[in-house]
Amino acid sequence: MTENLSILVWNEGVHEANNEPATMKEMYPEGIHGAIAEGLRVHLPEAYISTATLADPEHGLTEEALEATDVLLWWGHKAHAEVSDEVVDRVQRHVLGGMGLLVLHSGHFARIFTRLLGTTCSLKWRNEGERELVWTVKPSHPIAQGVPSPLVIPQQEMYGELFDIPDPDDLIFISSFEGGEVFRSGVTFTRGKGRIFYFSPGDQDYPVYHQAEIRQVLANAVRWAAQPEISRGQPAVSNHARGWYMQ
Amino acid sequence: MTENLSILVWNEGVHEANNEPATMKEMYPEGIHGAIAEGLRVHLPEAYISTATLADPEHGLTEEALEATDVLLWWGHKAHAEVSDEVVDRVQRHVLGGMGLLVLHSGHFARIFTRLLGTTCSLKWRNEGERELVWTVKPSHPIAQGVPSPLVIPQQEMYGELFDIPDPDDLIFISSFEGGEVFRSGVTFTRGKGRIFYFSPGDQDYPVYHQAEIRQVLANAVRWAAQPEISRGQPAVSNHARGWYMQ
Amino acid sequence: MTENLSILVWNEGVHEANNEPATMKEMYPEGIHGAIAEGLRVHLPEAYISTATLADPEHGLTEEALEATDVLLWWGHKAHAEVSDEVVDRVQRHVLGGMGLLVLHSGHFARIFTRLLGTTCSLKWRNEGERELVWTVKPSHPIAQGVPSPLVIPQQEMYGELFDIPDPDDLIFISSFEGGEVFRSGVTFTRGKGRIFYFSPGDQDYPVYHQAEIRQVLANAVRWAAQPEISRGQPAVSNHARGWYMQ
């Protein structure tokens, strides 16, 4: 089922361009997007996996690129405001039309995420390298398959409630941090025909995307979000004569 | 609990200004907003109920007006595009901060509704005066209290699935029409701290807002959506030291 | 993914044994279970598909049979009370442990269904051969893939709201009938690690299970409900020392 999937990993690429933090080049020599793509290749060897960044023409998110994409992954932090209106509109249209979308970590403030959810997506945070425990609360969900509970992340930025999102379709993971905060760290949404997954682990200061269990979650989520057989096209208003369905 | 509620009924007022359809003046001599307000006054005699329209300065939706409003009702059809960006932003901010919002009928395409939901909110439609049956599917919900199932509306515009909305928090009513279509006609959402109810009956061609059962639904919904004791203010991002909650 | 699936189609078999209605032998020469199994074989040619009935020893639902089953389909009507406590307990345990369960039509009153849902599962009904229209309201769900909206069933028993079930995880299909009633006809639930789908079309008086679109729905649902890789075993209480997850 997954051999022909087309997956596009998007990263704003600003931390990489500035080598900020100073550990970036060593921790993520191919960029955060590179590490994510590498992890997906392990689990989805027959998929076509590419990357794009903010600096690419049209941020690498042209109509053609999105048409060819089954699942888009989104990592951003410093430069949400630099993503153009046109690209946000276009990505939204493709999600509503059936493209999968995985929003990662600080992407909670990405324009495409707040656009699709309608809320501030704000949260509490603290960056002190606390241990994060990711607990599975919906073990029957495809995204939880093969993921230990808890999934232990040695060091992460703390994200805490209140996470200002609409009630998710499915709440799969809840995280706790050493400081006692909790966070709905793995949640799904449907918008239009598209499936969306938000997953909070993955700060630029820690090598989270090299961790095997995190890669398992992302691969599961890509498989879950992909709908290669759906006809892309967002729902539209239409006028119908009585009994149109009998013809 | 309801004596001090402040309720604002908003209507674009374009059908009224144009007397279109020609039955408008007779059917709704005080406008659609006037009829809605009148119905609410029957059920909520001690509430403060006012109206506003698109033609008012800032559409009657100034910062001061919204600050003073517990629940805003929204009816629009012809002039969604004329609602200013500034007002849409402002209403969204107040909903996220805890103001209740009731979106009615063709308000499914109101900018504030698509903004809060993130989807197209498109649907199927046909205006042939078909009988609509509104069936209760969540009888324990406060909005369903005292409402017959089915609630029979002699003539209405048909709205049919697919209604492109996110999964609602609660699905309270499902309608069917003579032509066989169905519609999720009464649904709730939470966005930020605000409670939202969409209710589809209420076309300008039919005297729906004079019907006693419809008025019951709207009064129930106003009571449900109002949170007079909540401190208005949308959720915001914040940085916290470890153990901040112990101080 | 589906080649090794084991699917068990269960039918009480009482209508067949009594040839009641008199059309039964002609309409379902292999029984309702036989027709369902035949349809699944078209879509899942590499799955292992078997059938069982109430008259079999332990109703054909022995511990060994259930252990070997990925998805169980359940059709019953006349003889719900004859299903033994022991078998209901056993099926529940396997569902909570991860076995998929599809409950069909009059199975809404099956003991295993009311046991898992906790409600009466009652509904309105009328058997006059009305046309049923099955509308998709969650097009992104795997069970809706390739299913027309509406799916037109020429003749069916009417099932109408209030359908006394808990809020489903996902509402995929809503049906309407010529008489104007509506019904949540395709709904999912999770209980323990198991995935459950209820689908209402399928009365013994009409050849519903020969219809191609119905077979598509059931095959989709089997694929969705199957979790061949999950370790069967219902969740259990456990006592844990502090920090147990670090070992």
Next chain:
Amino acid sequence: MTENLSILVWNEGVHEANNEPATMKEMYPEGIHGAIAEGLRVHLPEAYISTATLADPEHGLTEEALEATDVLLWWGHKAHAEVSDEVVDRVQRHVLGGMGLLVLHSGHFARIFTRLLGTTCSLKWRNEGERELVWTVKPSHPIAQGVPSPLVIPQQEMYGELFDIPDPDDLIFISSFEGGEVFRSGVTFTRGKGRIFYFSPGDQDYPVYHQAEIRQVLANAVRWAAQPEISRGQPAVSNHARGWYMQ
């Protein structure tokens, strides 16, 4: 709205009868039920609040008692198995008919709770007096009104995920414990016409029900679960002629 509410606080009363733990008599001189009732009286001074225990005839849960009850609170731990089939059936019938039910702490294993939910309701636990932080994740819910986030409980038994419950209607509170576990500690369900709230704080070893914020939660929940105007009677199957609703 609350002056006429009838509230029944049920406790098995076994810890009290055995003065086990030895702190029981001092911590809860009127029993756990007595302390709960006392807290409710502070918030609902005009309600009629009574208590009952396992040792009462029919456990104090006669048909007459339940008919007169708007909301039943349930605390049990040691003696779940001693609650009679007849009483479990009766309480279920009343909940489905519209009686509110609050299930507290170790009541997660109460027969009435597993009956209504259909799952094992199992969980992880550890009793070492850890600090519990109760975080609000749905601030718009009536049960969260006026409750600080986090609500700090100095010492509590740890309850941890996986909590084997169906997806709740609303997830209001998530707790964390010093040992790092998380728990969905405040969740609502609807079954039939009844509203159910489960709230996990409240172990017999700690004076949790004397804490002001806990009393606020319980009073909020009682108000939310009460439906004094609903006609008690669980949904039932019924046969209807075409167009019955037009008569």
